[in-house]
Amino acid sequence: MDAALIPEGAKRCSFPKFMLGIAIVGAVLLWGVYAMLLCWFKGLNQTNMNDYYGFALWIWADLAVIAVGGGAFFTGLLKYIFKIDELKNIINFAVIIGFICYSSALLILAIDIGQPLRGWFIFWHANVHSMLTEVAFCLSCYFAVLTIEFIPNILENRQLNKVPFFHHLAHNMHGTMAIFAATGAFLSFFHQGSLGGVAGVLYGRPFAVREGLLIWPWTFFLFTWSAAAFGPCFTLLVTRITEAVTGKKLVKDNVIHLLAKISGWMIFTYIIAKIIDTIYWANVTVPGLGYELSHFYTGNSLYGYWILVTEIIICGVIPGLLLINKSTRENPNLRLLAIILGVIGVCLNRWVMVLQVMAVPVMSFDTWALYIPSWQEVATTILPVAYGIILIAVTYRYLPVFPQELELNQSKAQES
Amino acid sequence: MIQDKKAHKFGMVIDLDKCTGCGSCTVSCMAENNIPFKEDESDKKDSLTWMRVYKLTNGKPFPETQTAYLPRPCQHCGGKGDHGHSPCVSVCPATATDYGYDTGIVSQIYTRCFGCRYCMAACPYHARYFNWWDPVWPEGMEKYLSPNVSPRMRGVVEKCSFCYHRYQLAREQAYFDETDEIPEDAYQTACTTACPAGAIIFGDLNNPSHKIHQIVKPDPHPDPLNHDVVGKSRNPKVFRLLERLGTNPKVYYMSEREWVRKLGDSYLEGEWDKVKNHHGAASHD
Amino acid sequence: MFPFIFEWVWDIGHMLFFGGFWYAIGILGAGMTYCIAKAAYDTVKESQDSRH
Amino acid sequence: MKVDRRSFLGLGLGAVAGIAISPVGAKLTDDSSIWTQNWPWTPVPPDGKITYGQSVCTLCPGTCGISVRKIGGRPVKIEGQDTYPVNNGGACLHGIAGLQYLYDPCRVKTPLKKNNGRFEPISWEEAITLVAGRLGKLRKNQNPEALACITDTNLGSVPGLFSHFMAAFGSPNHVFMQTLESWLTQTAQTLHGPGHTLGFDLENADFILSFGAGIIEGWGSPVACFKANSGRRQRGGKLYQIEPRLSSTAAGADKWIPIHPGTEADLAMAMCGILLQENLFDPEFAAGFRGGLNRFNAMVQQKYPVEQVAAITGISAADIKKTAIAFAKAKMPVAVPGKGRGDGAQSLKEFAAIHTLNCLTGNINKKGGTFVKPVPEYLAFPDPVQDAVARDGAAKEKLAGSAPELVTKIHQSDAPVVDTLFVYNANPCYTLNDPIQTSAAFEKIPFVVNFTAFMDETAMASDVILPISTFLERFEDVPSKAGFAGLVVGLARPVVDPVFDTRSPGDVLIHLAKTLGGTMGESFDWPDYKTCLKSLVPGIWNDLYKKGYAVVSQGPPAGRMETNFAFLAENPPTIQPQGDADLILVPIDNMRVASTAPASSPFAIKTVSDRVIKNTDMFVEINPKTANGLKDGGFVTLTTPAGSAKVRLNFNEGIMPGVIGMVKGLGHRFDNRYVAGKGVNVHELISPVIEPGSGLDAAFGVKASISKA
Amino acid sequence: MSEIENKTEHGSMDGAKESAAEDPKNDTGLGLGVIFFILAFLICFLSGWLLFPKLLYSKHEQPFNFDHALHVQETGDCESCHFLREDGTFSGIPKTESCLDCHTDEPMGETEDEAIFAAEYVAKQREVPWYVYAKQPDCVYFSHAAHIKAAGMDCVTCHGHIGESTSSRPYEENRLTGYSRDIWGNNIWGITKNPWDSMKMDDCAVCHEEETGHKGYCFQCHK
Missing domain, CATH: 1.20.5 (Single alpha-helices involved in coiled-coils or other helix-helix interfaces)
Structure with a gap:
C-alpha cells in the first residue's frame, strides 16, 4: 500500500500490521495529549505539584531526555568535527533520537509553565543571568540545529528525493553539515551545562549548590560531560531495541563497539569528576553551611544513601568499566547491561539534581517534602515516549535511516 | 530628581518572644493583598499565605517541651554580599522579579511572570507561592478587594511585597506635601500594624533614627568569616534565618531563648556552642 | 533579546550572551540560506542542462 | 487549466x-x-477615594475599636483603631477578617420562614406579622411566660431591649449563653454580693498566676491581653501558667505547671490553705472578710492538704508551696480563672477558689490587681409598661438560670414548656455541650424565632429567621466586658449600607412591639433604634457619637470591698468528668478558631494548622506516651459517654500524658464549604453537667477512650 | 563519498527523469499555482495590514458627548476637575457629584448632552460610565503626584491636547486584551510621533531613563 514510500530494497512489515502498532502506541499518545490539554486549559492544578515541590516528575523527564538526547550532539561532534567516519552509520539515528528528545523537552517545557501563552517572554524579556534563560535559548537553537540535521534524512525519502530541489537541498545540507554540527556542539555545550547550572546556582539549596568556574558551577560541566558520556549509551540502547523489534541487524558491530568505547571512556572520566565533586561537596561545601551529609540522605522514606551509591557506583563506575574493557564491551549481553545501567544512571542523576533538591528540608524546622505525581503528570511524561516510538517507527519505515541495513540484511539473506 | 536621594533598606525585626502565633499578621496580609482562599486550605504546601507562621519546638519530651512561633514573610534577600542578587531574582528567566536598589525590596511583575517556578525552587524560605488555581471569591465577596494590589491570575508566582503599595501611597503623600521625607510611621506593612502583640517592627535599616536600626544594629561590614554575609546584627539576641547561606535577608528575628535562636540556622555538632555568643558583633566598630 | 527591549543593557553579560546567540542564529541562518540558494541554483542548472 | x-x-x-x-x-x-x-474572570477592583470609617468589632466579647478603610465608599480592609482605649491599635485575625462576614455566603439575605423543613423567603412585613401573630396569641391565652429568649449576654442596649421586651411581654425567661463575663459576675456575686463583676489589671500586674486562662489565646479581651502580655515581658512581670497542655500562653510563660485537668479548684484551695497557714494574707483587706473565714480555713486545711492535692493535681507539693508563696509575696499578684477563653463550661467553685487567692493577697481594687467593680449600668431603660397579663407572667418562676439549663429542661420534659423562643446573637445548637440534644430540644419548641445574620446550626433549627445587619452595617453600643479592667463603651457604626435586606435587631424589636400594640407598643415608644439608643445613654451619647467611645470607668474602683466565704466554706463538690474511661478529653481554645457565634471566617480557617485539620479530618493532641502503639497521624475512634468520632492523632510532647486535646470551634454543620464540614465539634462528645451552685454547665471535659479506627 | 550520498545521487537521476516526463502538465499546474500564490499572498498581506487592525478593535461611543474645550474655558484649567486629592492620589474622572458643583441650574438641559446627563445620571443618581482613553491595565501603578508635583510635568505632555477637543471621539478597545487603543495600537507600525500615541511600558522607560537615569524596578510602576 505504501510501498512507493519505503526505501528501495528495504524489507518492512505489512502496512496493516504497521498501522496496528501505530494505533496502539497512538492511543497512549492521545491519553498524553488529553492530559496535556487538561494542563493547558485548566492550569497546573491538574498536577500534584505544590509550593514546596514546584518542579515535578515531568521536569525530571525533561532533563533526562535532554541528557540522553546528548548522543546526537556528541556523535555529530565526533563525526563531523573529529572526523570519525565510521559513525556515519549511526549518525542519522542519533539525530532522530536527539530530535525526538529535544522536541519532547520543548513540549514538556510548554506544558510545565503556568502561562504557556506568555512563554516567549523568556526570549523577549530575557534575564541573561538566569541559567534557565541560557537553557531556553540554547535549547531552542539546538533544536533548530537538530531539525536542520534531520531534514536531509527526510528528503532522502524515495518520493521526496525525486523532487530535484529537495534532492539538491539534501545534498547541499550534507555538504555544510559540519558547520551546523559545530554550532550544535557549541549550543549543546551551553544548554546541557546550563541545565546543570540550574541546580548548581541555587545557593539557597545546600543540596544543589556547587562552587565553580566564573559564573558556572561545577554541575554545569558535569552535566555537559555526562550528557556526552551517557547520550551515546541511549543511542546504542535505542538502536539495540530497534534491532530487536525489527529482528534485523541494522548497524555493524565495529560501529557499535567504537561508540561504546568512546562512551565508556567518557563515562569513566565523568564519574571520576563526579566522585571528586561529590567528595568536595560533602566535605567542604556542605559542612561549611552547617549541614552534615546525613541530613540529605536520612529522615525520609525515599532518599537514602542508596541513591548516591546507585547513581555513582552501580550506574556510573560499573558501566564505565564494562565499556572500557574490550572483552566486556564486545560481549553483547554485558554491553547491553552497561548501556542500560548508564542510561539509568544519568536519569537518576537528573532526578537527584531536580527532585531531591526540592525534597530536602533547608530550614531547621522544615520537613522533607515527598511527592506523588498525578495521573496527568504521568500521562504527559509518557507522551514523549509514545511520540518517540511513533516517530522512530515512521522514520525507520520510510527513510533510509541505517545506511548499513541493506548490506547487513542482504548478506544475512545470502548466508541463509 | 524624582528618585529618592538616599537609598532605603526596608527591613523587619520580629520578636519571637512576643509573637503569640495568633495569625493576625497572616490574615491582615491576606486581606490587604487580595489573597484568595479555597475550599480546602489544609494542604499547607498549596496554600497561599505570604506571611506564614511556623511553629517551632525544642524537641524535648514532656514536660520540658517548649514551643515558639516564627512568622515568615518574604525575607527580601540582598543576596550574596548584599549586591541585590537574591536567590530568586537572579534565576528569573523573564526578569519578572527584580531587586529594588532604592528600597531593598524584591519586587515583581505578576503579569510578566510566565510561571516557570524557578524562583520558588531557589527560595529556601518557601516564601514564594504559585497560583495553582484561578483566584475565585464567593459571589459578592470580591467587593472587598483593594485596588491598590492587583489580583493575580492563575499560573504566576507571588510573594510578600513588604506591602509596597503602602510605600507607594506614602510617597504620593510626600509628593503632594512636596517633601522628600517619608516618616517612619507613614510606611508600615499590614502585618506590622495588625500584630496585636507588637512583635513586628518595620522600618529602614539604613536610617539610624528608625527603631529597627536601633534594635538590629546591622553590621555594615561583611562577616570576616564569610564575606557573603553582610548586615549581621550586632545585637546578640537577633538572628536571621539561614544566615550562613549568604542570602542576606532583611527580616531579622529576636529571641531571648537560645534554643529558638539556634533553630535559625543549621549547625554541625558542637558548632553552636562556639558561635552562639560570637555575634558579628565585636568584629568592627 | 533586541536592543530596543526594556531589559536590554549594554553590558558585558548581555554582549556575551546575545553575542553568542546572534552568532549561532547567524550561522544557522546563513548556512540554511546558502543551502537553499545553492539547491535552487543546482535545480535550475540541472534542468537547463537536461534540456540542452 | x-x-x-x-x-x-x-x-x-x-x-x-x-x-x-x-x-x-x-x-x-x-x-x-x-x-x-487581563483574563476577564480575574476581578479588577475599582479605584476611588480612600476614606476611613470607625466602628467597634462585636465578633467576640473583646470589643476592639476598628478602623475600616474604604475605597470609593467600598470597605476594603479592617484594622485596629489606634486610639481606642481597649485595643490601642492592633486587631485579632477574626476582626481583621471582618469583611468576610459582611459578604459571607452564609449571610441570611432576606427574612425566611420554614415550611415543611425548607426555608422560603418572605418580606419583612410578613415576617413581623407572623411573629406578632404568634406572640399575640400567647398573651391572649394569658400565657406570656411561654415566650423564652436566649441572648449571648445581658450587657448593652440590644440584649437590654430583649430584656425590656420580655418584661413588657410578661415572661421571666430571658436566659444567657455562658460567657466569661457571666462566670465572673457569678463569682463576684458569690464572694462580694450582687451587682458586681471582676476585672483584671493585667497591664500592670507583676505576677500573673493563670489557672489555664489563655491570656494570649482569646481569653477576655484578646488584643488587650496580647498587649498586656507583651508589656509584661518588658516590665519583667512574671506569668505562671497552670494547665495540662503547653498552650501558647504556657509556652510564653515564665513557668508552665502542668496539672491534671479539672483539678484547678483543688489546687487553688490548697494554695489558699498555704497562704492562710503561712500568714501570707493581707490583714488590712482581711478586715472585710465575712461568712466564716475560720470555717473556710479549717476546711481547706482539712480537705486540701498539700500532699493530697499534689497527688490529685499531679504537681509536686514543693512546687505548689513555692508557687503559692511566690504569688503571695509578689507586689501586684493576680490569679486569673477561666480555662482557655474562659467561656463555655467552667466551674463556679474553681472561679471562686481562684479569686479567693486574689482576696487573700489583698491586691483588690489596686493598680495591677483585681478589680471588683459594679456591673456596667450606663443604660437608662425606662420601666416597661406592663398590663395585668405581663405582670402575672413576669412574676412566674424562671424556668432556668442559663441557656444550657433551659435547653436541658426542655429536653428532659415531655410537656412543651416553651412555646416560642427568641434567639439573638447566639448559636446554642453548636456551642452548647451536646448540640445534638440542643437541636432535639429546639425541635420540641413549636416556634423558634432567630435574630441572626448567618445561616448557622441554630438558624437551621429555627422556624423564622429575621436577618440582622452585622456590626459593620448598624449602630450598637458595645460595652467592654470579660475581665477588662475598666469600662469603655464603644459605638458600632454603619460603615457601609446593609449589603442585604437586613435590619438592626433593635429596629426589629421596636417594629415587633409596635405591631403587637397596647402596652408593648407603649413600652417601645421610640421611632427607631438609633433614637432609642440615644435616649438610653444620655450621659455619654456625645462622646459615643463624636469619639466613637466613652470611658466610663478607668483605674481601680473606689471603696472597701467585703468578701464572703460562705460559699466556699461549705466546700461545694467539684464537678467530675463523666464516664469511666482512662483518658480525659478536654477542649482546646485556639486563637485562630472562633468557638462561639459567628463561626470562623474563611481566612481564619486558612490559618489553622494542618495538625488540627487536614482535608476534613480532625486531629486530636495526645502525648506519644499515651498513644499505646497507635501511630502519629493515624485514625482512631474517640469514644466518650456522649458519643464517638473518627479523628486522627497529633503527637504532642506538650500535652500531659492521659489527656486528649481537641480544638473547639470546628465541625460546623451548616452550608459553607469554606468553613463548615471540617473536623469534629468537640461539644458533641461532651454532655452538659449543671453545677448546683451556679446553674451553669460545668462539664469542662469528659472521660474518653481511643481505639484504632 | 558515503554510501548514503552515493545512493541519493543515484536516486536523484530517477527523479530528474520522472519530472521531465511530466513537464507539460507541470507547467500549467505550476502557472496556476503561481497565480493562486500571488492572489492569496496579496489578499492576506493586505488584510493583515489594513483589515486586521480594524477587526481587532471595537468602537464604543461615550455615553454622551463631552466638550472639553468648553469646560476648560469655564473652569480655566484641567485641575479643577482632574485634581490630586489631599493624600496625593489622583481623582481621575470626576464623579457626578463633582459635576453638580457647577451644574446647578434647574432644569439642566441647555445642550442636548447636558440633558442626557441630567436625565440619565443626575436624576437616577448614577455615575457616568465614561470610557477612559488613557486607562492602564490593572497591573499598572501610576502616580500622577510623582509626575505633576515631583517632576513638574503638565497634562499635555502625556495626554496631548484633549483639553482642546469639543467632542468625544469614540473609544476603541482591543477585543482580545481589553486595552484602550491609545495605550498601544494607534499605529500598527508601532511608530509614535507624540508621547500620547502610545503608553506602554517601554514608552515610560524611555522618559524614566532620561529623567532619572534608571528605568525603574518592577514595583515602581506595577502593583
Missing part, C-alpha cells in the same frame, strides 16, 4: 506568506499574552 494539488499549494503558501509579513502574527502573539494578563 486544471485546478490541482499545486494550485492549492500555491494558495496555501501565498496565504501563509502574506500573513507572515503582515503584523497579524506579531500582534496576535503579543495580544494573546496580554489577554492572559
Whole structure:
C-alpha cells in the first residue's frame, strides 16, 4: 500500500500490521495529549505539584531526555568535527533520537509553565543571568540545529528525493553539515551545562549548590560531560531495541563497539569528576553551611544513601568499566547491561539534581517534602515516549535511516 | 530628581518572644493583598499565605517541651554580599522579579511572570507561592478587594511585597506635601500594624533614627568569616534565618531563648556552642 | 533579546550572551540560506542542462 | 487549466506568506499574552477615594475599636483603631477578617420562614406579622411566660431591649449563653454580693498566676491581653501558667505547671490553705472578710492538704508551696480563672477558689490587681409598661438560670414548656455541650424565632429567621466586658449600607412591639433604634457619637470591698468528668478558631494548622506516651459517654500524658464549604453537667477512650 | 563519498527523469499555482495590514458627548476637575457629584448632552460610565503626584491636547486584551510621533531613563 514510500530494497512489515502498532502506541499518545490539554486549559492544578515541590516528575523527564538526547550532539561532534567516519552509520539515528528528545523537552517545557501563552517572554524579556534563560535559548537553537540535521534524512525519502530541489537541498545540507554540527556542539555545550547550572546556582539549596568556574558551577560541566558520556549509551540502547523489534541487524558491530568505547571512556572520566565533586561537596561545601551529609540522605522514606551509591557506583563506575574493557564491551549481553545501567544512571542523576533538591528540608524546622505525581503528570511524561516510538517507527519505515541495513540484511539473506 | 536621594533598606525585626502565633499578621496580609482562599486550605504546601507562621519546638519530651512561633514573610534577600542578587531574582528567566536598589525590596511583575517556578525552587524560605488555581471569591465577596494590589491570575508566582503599595501611597503623600521625607510611621506593612502583640517592627535599616536600626544594629561590614554575609546584627539576641547561606535577608528575628535562636540556622555538632555568643558583633566598630 | 527591549543593557553579560546567540542564529541562518540558494541554483542548472 | 494539488499549494503558501509579513502574527502573539494578563474572570477592583470609617468589632466579647478603610465608599480592609482605649491599635485575625462576614455566603439575605423543613423567603412585613401573630396569641391565652429568649449576654442596649421586651411581654425567661463575663459576675456575686463583676489589671500586674486562662489565646479581651502580655515581658512581670497542655500562653510563660485537668479548684484551695497557714494574707483587706473565714480555713486545711492535692493535681507539693508563696509575696499578684477563653463550661467553685487567692493577697481594687467593680449600668431603660397579663407572667418562676439549663429542661420534659423562643446573637445548637440534644430540644419548641445574620446550626433549627445587619452595617453600643479592667463603651457604626435586606435587631424589636400594640407598643415608644439608643445613654451619647467611645470607668474602683466565704466554706463538690474511661478529653481554645457565634471566617480557617485539620479530618493532641502503639497521624475512634468520632492523632510532647486535646470551634454543620464540614465539634462528645451552685454547665471535659479506627 | 550520498545521487537521476516526463502538465499546474500564490499572498498581506487592525478593535461611543474645550474655558484649567486629592492620589474622572458643583441650574438641559446627563445620571443618581482613553491595565501603578508635583510635568505632555477637543471621539478597545487603543495600537507600525500615541511600558522607560537615569524596578510602576 505504501510501498512507493519505503526505501528501495528495504524489507518492512505489512502496512496493516504497521498501522496496528501505530494505533496502539497512538492511543497512549492521545491519553498524553488529553492530559496535556487538561494542563493547558485548566492550569497546573491538574498536577500534584505544590509550593514546596514546584518542579515535578515531568521536569525530571525533561532533563533526562535532554541528557540522553546528548548522543546526537556528541556523535555529530565526533563525526563531523573529529572526523570519525565510521559513525556515519549511526549518525542519522542519533539525530532522530536527539530530535525526538529535544522536541519532547520543548513540549514538556510548554506544558510545565503556568502561562504557556506568555512563554516567549523568556526570549523577549530575557534575564541573561538566569541559567534557565541560557537553557531556553540554547535549547531552542539546538533544536533548530537538530531539525536542520534531520531534514536531509527526510528528503532522502524515495518520493521526496525525486523532487530535484529537495534532492539538491539534501545534498547541499550534507555538504555544510559540519558547520551546523559545530554550532550544535557549541549550543549543546551551553544548554546541557546550563541545565546543570540550574541546580548548581541555587545557593539557597545546600543540596544543589556547587562552587565553580566564573559564573558556572561545577554541575554545569558535569552535566555537559555526562550528557556526552551517557547520550551515546541511549543511542546504542535505542538502536539495540530497534534491532530487536525489527529482528534485523541494522548497524555493524565495529560501529557499535567504537561508540561504546568512546562512551565508556567518557563515562569513566565523568564519574571520576563526579566522585571528586561529590567528595568536595560533602566535605567542604556542605559542612561549611552547617549541614552534615546525613541530613540529605536520612529522615525520609525515599532518599537514602542508596541513591548516591546507585547513581555513582552501580550506574556510573560499573558501566564505565564494562565499556572500557574490550572483552566486556564486545560481549553483547554485558554491553547491553552497561548501556542500560548508564542510561539509568544519568536519569537518576537528573532526578537527584531536580527532585531531591526540592525534597530536602533547608530550614531547621522544615520537613522533607515527598511527592506523588498525578495521573496527568504521568500521562504527559509518557507522551514523549509514545511520540518517540511513533516517530522512530515512521522514520525507520520510510527513510533510509541505517545506511548499513541493506548490506547487513542482504548478506544475512545470502548466508541463509 | 524624582528618585529618592538616599537609598532605603526596608527591613523587619520580629520578636519571637512576643509573637503569640495568633495569625493576625497572616490574615491582615491576606486581606490587604487580595489573597484568595479555597475550599480546602489544609494542604499547607498549596496554600497561599505570604506571611506564614511556623511553629517551632525544642524537641524535648514532656514536660520540658517548649514551643515558639516564627512568622515568615518574604525575607527580601540582598543576596550574596548584599549586591541585590537574591536567590530568586537572579534565576528569573523573564526578569519578572527584580531587586529594588532604592528600597531593598524584591519586587515583581505578576503579569510578566510566565510561571516557570524557578524562583520558588531557589527560595529556601518557601516564601514564594504559585497560583495553582484561578483566584475565585464567593459571589459578592470580591467587593472587598483593594485596588491598590492587583489580583493575580492563575499560573504566576507571588510573594510578600513588604506591602509596597503602602510605600507607594506614602510617597504620593510626600509628593503632594512636596517633601522628600517619608516618616517612619507613614510606611508600615499590614502585618506590622495588625500584630496585636507588637512583635513586628518595620522600618529602614539604613536610617539610624528608625527603631529597627536601633534594635538590629546591622553590621555594615561583611562577616570576616564569610564575606557573603553582610548586615549581621550586632545585637546578640537577633538572628536571621539561614544566615550562613549568604542570602542576606532583611527580616531579622529576636529571641531571648537560645534554643529558638539556634533553630535559625543549621549547625554541625558542637558548632553552636562556639558561635552562639560570637555575634558579628565585636568584629568592627 | 533586541536592543530596543526594556531589559536590554549594554553590558558585558548581555554582549556575551546575545553575542553568542546572534552568532549561532547567524550561522544557522546563513548556512540554511546558502543551502537553499545553492539547491535552487543546482535545480535550475540541472534542468537547463537536461534540456540542452 | 486544471485546478490541482499545486494550485492549492500555491494558495496555501501565498496565504501563509502574506500573513507572515503582515503584523497579524506579531500582534496576535503579543495580544494573546496580554489577554492572559487581563483574563476577564480575574476581578479588577475599582479605584476611588480612600476614606476611613470607625466602628467597634462585636465578633467576640473583646470589643476592639476598628478602623475600616474604604475605597470609593467600598470597605476594603479592617484594622485596629489606634486610639481606642481597649485595643490601642492592633486587631485579632477574626476582626481583621471582618469583611468576610459582611459578604459571607452564609449571610441570611432576606427574612425566611420554614415550611415543611425548607426555608422560603418572605418580606419583612410578613415576617413581623407572623411573629406578632404568634406572640399575640400567647398573651391572649394569658400565657406570656411561654415566650423564652436566649441572648449571648445581658450587657448593652440590644440584649437590654430583649430584656425590656420580655418584661413588657410578661415572661421571666430571658436566659444567657455562658460567657466569661457571666462566670465572673457569678463569682463576684458569690464572694462580694450582687451587682458586681471582676476585672483584671493585667497591664500592670507583676505576677500573673493563670489557672489555664489563655491570656494570649482569646481569653477576655484578646488584643488587650496580647498587649498586656507583651508589656509584661518588658516590665519583667512574671506569668505562671497552670494547665495540662503547653498552650501558647504556657509556652510564653515564665513557668508552665502542668496539672491534671479539672483539678484547678483543688489546687487553688490548697494554695489558699498555704497562704492562710503561712500568714501570707493581707490583714488590712482581711478586715472585710465575712461568712466564716475560720470555717473556710479549717476546711481547706482539712480537705486540701498539700500532699493530697499534689497527688490529685499531679504537681509536686514543693512546687505548689513555692508557687503559692511566690504569688503571695509578689507586689501586684493576680490569679486569673477561666480555662482557655474562659467561656463555655467552667466551674463556679474553681472561679471562686481562684479569686479567693486574689482576696487573700489583698491586691483588690489596686493598680495591677483585681478589680471588683459594679456591673456596667450606663443604660437608662425606662420601666416597661406592663398590663395585668405581663405582670402575672413576669412574676412566674424562671424556668432556668442559663441557656444550657433551659435547653436541658426542655429536653428532659415531655410537656412543651416553651412555646416560642427568641434567639439573638447566639448559636446554642453548636456551642452548647451536646448540640445534638440542643437541636432535639429546639425541635420540641413549636416556634423558634432567630435574630441572626448567618445561616448557622441554630438558624437551621429555627422556624423564622429575621436577618440582622452585622456590626459593620448598624449602630450598637458595645460595652467592654470579660475581665477588662475598666469600662469603655464603644459605638458600632454603619460603615457601609446593609449589603442585604437586613435590619438592626433593635429596629426589629421596636417594629415587633409596635405591631403587637397596647402596652408593648407603649413600652417601645421610640421611632427607631438609633433614637432609642440615644435616649438610653444620655450621659455619654456625645462622646459615643463624636469619639466613637466613652470611658466610663478607668483605674481601680473606689471603696472597701467585703468578701464572703460562705460559699466556699461549705466546700461545694467539684464537678467530675463523666464516664469511666482512662483518658480525659478536654477542649482546646485556639486563637485562630472562633468557638462561639459567628463561626470562623474563611481566612481564619486558612490559618489553622494542618495538625488540627487536614482535608476534613480532625486531629486530636495526645502525648506519644499515651498513644499505646497507635501511630502519629493515624485514625482512631474517640469514644466518650456522649458519643464517638473518627479523628486522627497529633503527637504532642506538650500535652500531659492521659489527656486528649481537641480544638473547639470546628465541625460546623451548616452550608459553607469554606468553613463548615471540617473536623469534629468537640461539644458533641461532651454532655452538659449543671453545677448546683451556679446553674451553669460545668462539664469542662469528659472521660474518653481511643481505639484504632 | 558515503554510501548514503552515493545512493541519493543515484536516486536523484530517477527523479530528474520522472519530472521531465511530466513537464507539460507541470507547467500549467505550476502557472496556476503561481497565480493562486500571488492572489492569496496579496489578499492576506493586505488584510493583515489594513483589515486586521480594524477587526481587532471595537468602537464604543461615550455615553454622551463631552466638550472639553468648553469646560476648560469655564473652569480655566484641567485641575479643577482632574485634581490630586489631599493624600496625593489622583481623582481621575470626576464623579457626578463633582459635576453638580457647577451644574446647578434647574432644569439642566441647555445642550442636548447636558440633558442626557441630567436625565440619565443626575436624576437616577448614577455615575457616568465614561470610557477612559488613557486607562492602564490593572497591573499598572501610576502616580500622577510623582509626575505633576515631583517632576513638574503638565497634562499635555502625556495626554496631548484633549483639553482642546469639543467632542468625544469614540473609544476603541482591543477585543482580545481589553486595552484602550491609545495605550498601544494607534499605529500598527508601532511608530509614535507624540508621547500620547502610545503608553506602554517601554514608552515610560524611555522618559524614566532620561529623567532619572534608571528605568525603574518592577514595583515602581506595577502593583
